[in-house]
Amino acid sequence: MDLHYLDATPTEAERAAVDALLGSPEGGNGLDPGTVHGHGDAHNGGHPNGSGPFPAHGAAHGNGSAHGNGTRDGRDMLLPALHAVHDRIGWISQGALNHICRQLSVPPADAYGVASFYALFALRPRPSRVLHVCTDLACKANGSSELCDRLEQSFGPAGTAVDGMTWQHSPCLGACERAPAALAFEAGDPARTQLLAPAGTDEIEESARSGPADADREPPARESVPQAGDPELRLLHRVGVVDPDSLDDYRAHGGYIALRNALRAGPAEVIKQVTDAKLMGRGGAAFPTGRKWDSTASQPVRPHYLVCNADESEPGTFKDRILMEGDPFSVIESMTIAGFATGCAKGYLYIRGEYPRATRRLANAIAQARERGFLGRSIMGHEGVDFDIEIRRGAGAYICGEETALFNSIEGYRGEPRSKPPLPVEEGLFGKPTVVNNVETLVNVPLILIEGGEAYARIGTERSTGTRLFCLSGTVARPGLYEVPFGTTLRELLDLAGGVPEERTLRAVLLGGAAGGFVRPGELDLPLTMEGAQEAGTTLGSGVVLVFDDTVNLPAMLLRIASFFRDESCGQCVPCRVGTVRQEEALQRMAGGKAPPDGDDLALLREVGQVMRDSSICGLGQTAWNAVESAIDRLGTLSKGGPA
Incomplete structure (x- = not known):
């Protein structure tokens, strides 16, 4: 490929940041796509900037990129390289970008397109x-x-x-x-x-x-779990109890029993137990986990990949962060079980860039698990059972929570969703069969393998089994992460959190986050189940419960939701790219009194919202109208006679 670079050279600090990750081109590790770009092999790699372990390029990767010639050519290290420069310098210059492009044989225009896609990266000089x-x-x-x-x-x-x-x-x-x-x-x-x-x-x-002061001065994860110490907790029972940096403490509290059980039972039995448990995905789509795992495991194409989606960016969501900060080894054990069951030798943990403490703790957990034989080759002494994990940091893009956009991000492309089919279980990361689960979904698996799928299914309801994590925030007395069995009512959950502050009146609850819907004060007996939310015309989504009392300006909140979707649209498809802008413009006019709340702009909002829902490529555009629609129809906000 004939690549043309701009007349810009990297500084010594920029060059050092890139070469520490990718190797020095003078040493022969620059342009040859078959050479090693990391530190050691896939089982002892590490990156000095705190972004987690990065295996050597070419180790345990396989091939088959959906974007190129079917082979991995080093481009998948583009995002880590951008992070390396940005962490060291505070912004990414054209000279640094040129150096990265030469190392990875990536066209400069492509690399600029990727770097400019992420909100956390600066491409112009700014203070450190x-x-x-x-x-x-x-x-x-x-x-x-x-x-x-x-x-x-x-x-x-x-x-x-x-x-x-x-x-x-x-x-x-x-x-x-x-x-x-x-x-x-x-x-x-x-x-x-x-x-x-x-x-x-x-x-x-x-x-x-x-x-920044010492990061250890941040409050411990336990302070975000008001139920901490409750013996009825299942997913959160170790948060605040174990030392999150100690593998021995994790094992002393039941860690790695489930993995041992899985290795004894074999992949087919593990998938059967997960299927018997009726475990549904906790990311919002609620797809049966056992069916997804079985579909991936049965694919004849190799290799298979596992991706843990830890890029929770839905406003109001923080459950995965608490699990990763307070019980990181459980995430690593759960990923290992999933990889074993689905025939994956490699897993990627894609974590949002705004979670530095969680990233550090997961990197430490991976290193300890690898050192002690719970990760890597011949796991727990079982010859031929190989699985390793690589952390990839996002960089401020909500759309990368969509699974195919996440694949593109890992591969070194802009985080834009792909059209389906093919489904990820058939052609996912690097064009290979891929299973994707979020953190909460995965950490249910050890419970299933310890107590059995049928016993697990007896908790909750017939169709919504187990417990669910809910993120309570807004104007609620005791905000935090709560764990309750499926079937608990919204009223019971709010009572557990103390309700709204004294002398305040509940005005509305946003259930499911910015992509969810509003619930009125008179609807609090809603059962928190997948089917209950659906029947009520709303969704549990990623477990967001945002509480608003009478001090909150709801029209301003709707404008914030609209501007969020406008900013976070990747711009790939017209319905979402244009629709999110038009939605915000109409809300601005209505909220500002420049248009009657029940006039032409309301009709425009409904038309634009329906077009986005029907024809956007991915869930961002398809759900961008949800909260606005529910606020207008259920609360009367912005409508004639509704609350101001």
Whole structure:
């Protein structure tokens, strides 16, 4: 391929950041796609910037990219290389991009298209310290506007560079239970990050001036689980009990019993138990997990891949973060069981870039599991049972939570969804059969293999078995992550969280997140099951329960939802690219009094919403109208006579 590079060279620091990951081109590891780009083989790789273990290029990868000539040519290391530069420098220059492109034989225009796709990457010079202030739903309901006002008074408008720092508005940071939240970042070797949640005005100004403090000062995961210590907990029973950095402590509390049971039973029996348990996916689609695993395992094409989707970016969602921070070894054990059952030798854990502490703990868990024989070759002494995990960090793109967009991101392309069919179980990552599950779905599997599928199925309801994690935030007395059996009513869940604060009145509950629907105060006896939500015309989605009392400006919340979908649309298909913009414009006019709430703009909203639902490529466009529609039809918000 004849590649043309712009006249720009990398600095020594940029070159060092890239070469530490990909190897020095002078050493012969640059352009040859068959050479090693990492540190060691697929079982001892590691990246010094804290982004997790990266296996050597060419090890345990297979081939068959859906985008190229059917072989893996190193392009899948593009996202890690961009992270390496951004972590070290704080932005990605054209010279750094050129160096990455030469190393990976990627056309510069393609690499620029990928780098510019992600919100966390800067492609123009900016200070090394950046403060990301969440202005999404839960934080907006809990005072993020005051934080932004304070920062603007002290440092100027968002994006202004002052004293070696800048600040900017951010979509959801996944810390909704501790809203308002901000994420402090400082580039360097190594980069430093700190989650500020809840963030006070004085604290956030100090962080802006001095940079991130010690990340260990962040509150422990236990503080986000109000039920911590309850013996009835199943998925959360170790959070706050075990040391998340200790494999021995994890094993002392039942860890790796399930994997041992799986190895004794064999792949077919593992899939049977998961099927008998009637385990449904917890990411929103609610697809039967056993059927997905069986479909992947039966594919004759090799290799198979496992992907753990830990890119929870739905506003109001933080359940996977708590599991990864508080019980990381359970995620690694669950992935290992899934890989064994479906014939995968390689798994990718794709985690959102806004989760630095979870990333560090998972990287530590992988390293310890690998060192002790619970990961890698001949797992637990079983010859021929090989499975390893590679962490890939996202970089601020909600659309990458869609499974095929996630595949493209890992492969080094823009995170744009693919058309289906073919389904991922047939042609997924690198064009090979792939099973995708999110964190909550996977951590149910050890319970099934310890107590048996039929016993597991006796919890919950006939069609919705087991327990479910719900993320309560907004104006609720005790926000946090709650675990209840399927069939618990919404009223019972809100009572468990203390309801709305005293002297306040419940106005609405947003169930399922920005892509979900509103529930009225008179509908709280809704049973929290897949079928119950469907019958009520809403969805459980990813487990979001956003509570709004009478102090919350609901039209402003709807505008925030509309702007979120506008920003996060990948732009690939016209219905979503244009529809999300038109939806926000109409809401702006109606909420601002420039158009009657029951006039032509309402008709336009309905028409645009239906077109997005019917013809968008993926779930983002198909659900972008859901919350707005339910607010208008169920709450009367923006309609004549409705609440202002």
